[in-house]
Amino acid sequence: MPYRRLPNTDQARLRALKTAVQRAAESDFTDQVLPYRLSSEAETCLLKFENTVSQYRTNVDTKVNANKRYKSIVQNTRMYISHFIQVLNFAVQRGEIRKEQKRLYHLKEDSFSLPNLSTEDALLRWGKNIIEGETERMAQGGIPINCPAINKVKVHYDMFTENQLNQSMHRMSTTRAHADLDALREEADKIILQIWNVVERHYERRLPYDRLRSCKNYGLVFYYRPNEKRITPETDKAIEKAAASQMKLELL
Numbered sequence: 426m427p428y429r430r431l432p433n434t435d436q437a438r439l440r441a442l443k444t445a446v447q448r449a450a451e452s453d454f455t456d457q458v459l460p461y462r463l464s465s466e467a468e469t470c471l472l473k474f475e476n477t478v479s480q481y482r483t484n485v486d487t488k489v490n491a492n493k494r495y496k497s498i499v500q501n502t503r504m505y506i507s508h509f510i511q512v513l514n515f516a517v518q519r520g521e522i523r524k525e526q527k528r529l530y531h532l533k534e535d536s537f538s539l540p541n542l543s544t545e546d547a548l549l550r551w552g553k554n555i556i557e558g559e560t561e562r563m564a565q566g567g568i569p570i571n572c573p574a575i576n577k578v579k580v581h582y583d584m585f586t587e588n589q590l591n592q593s594m595h596r597m598s599t600t601r602a603h604a605d606l607d608a609l610r611e612e613a614d615k616i617i618l619q620i621w622n623v624v625e626r627h628y629e630r631r632l633p634y635d636r637l638r639s640c641k642n643y644g645l646v647f648y649y650r651p652n653e654k655r656i657t658p659e660t661d662k663a664i665e666k667a668a669a670s671q672m673k674l675e676l677l
Contacts, residue, residue, distance in 0.1 A: 438610065458623065505582075545589065
């Protein structure tokens with residue numbers, strides 16, 4: 426007899442539950458294979474599982490789409506911050522801005538290299554530094570830097586900080602949905618195992634092919650081992666023929 430294997434994907438779990446619920450609904454009340462309690466639990470689990478899988482997929486799709494937009498926002502923010510610092514350094518080198526005023530931006534007076542902007546934390550820090558620094562310098566009577574103007578930088582910086590928060594919320598929602606789905610997977614696996622055990626016991630006295638076919642009808646999935654002989658209708662016919670011959674011998 427081939428061995429059975431429980432579902433290991435969400436689609437397979439849903440298929441197993443749907444099949445069992447459908448067969449239970451189609452069965453005559455005088456010939457119920459599954460007890461009412463178990464079929465009711467399977468139906469309830471199926472509904473919850475379908476909704477949770479759908480919610481998780483929606484969260485993942487939302488997160489993926491938001492992440493694509495977020496990457497573009499991060500790239501633009503990095504570009505504007507980098508460009509602003511470069512223009513500031515050029516203005517210092519031309520003598521348009523005093524080099525000691527670079528301290529307002531938390532930049533070293535004698536260094537004209539760009540700070541490391543490779544991380545999101547760095548963008549948060551340096552975006553804040555240059556916005557506050559430019560605001561303070563202009564308050565002291567300084568001429569504002571253009572191309573890019575600080576207001577343009579601030580627009581992209583604000584979009585970045587807002588979307589960073591949204592990304593965090595998307596991650597939390599997806600993580601929570603995944604945890605809910607994991608818990609339901611365990612519940613579904615337990616119910617499916619109970620159903621398959623009950624079905625196999627119900628048909629255990631039938632001939633091999635009839636038993637296999639009846640079990641598959643309730644959603645059980647079987648796998649043959651390497652070199653294992655296949656069970657076919659001829660298997661049952663051979664058993665019946667052998668039994669009939671044995672009965673004749675006993676009657677002689």
